[in-house]
Amino acid sequence: MHTCRDCNQSFQTELALELHRDTCEKGQLFCQVCGERFREGDATQDGWHYDCPNEACDGTGLQEDLFQIDDLRTATH
Numbered sequence: 001m002h003t004c005r006d007c008n009q010s011f012q013t014e015l016a017l018e019l020h021r022d023t024c025e026k027g028q029l030f031c032q033v034c035g036e037r038f039r040e041g042d043a044t045q046d047g048w049h050y051d052c053p054n055e056a057c058d059g060t061g062l063q064e065d066l067f068q069i070d071d072l073r074t075a076t077h
């Protein structure tokens with residue numbers, strides 16, 4: 001069983017999980033520094049200052065190191 005750690009939905013296969021991760025609304029932020037994906041709420045306390053929730057990473061700032069998945073998609077097209 002593969003479980004999305006953002007929304008706790010479970011999937012039979014790793015592929016199904018991978019596909020879900022692309023559309024998961026609970027994991028829409030991406031850190032360019034460490035490559036982690038996480039919820040917006042995990043990266044900010046006040047909706048203003050954004051920091052990568054990964055302890056070992058010093059990625060910071062929305063549109064600097066942290067990007068919305070949707071913005072990344074449109075940027076690469």
Ligand SMILES: [Zn+2]
Nearest residue numbers: 004006007024
């Ligand atoms: Zn999910």
Ligand SMILES: [Zn+2]
Nearest residue numbers: 031034052057
């Ligand atoms: Zn990071």
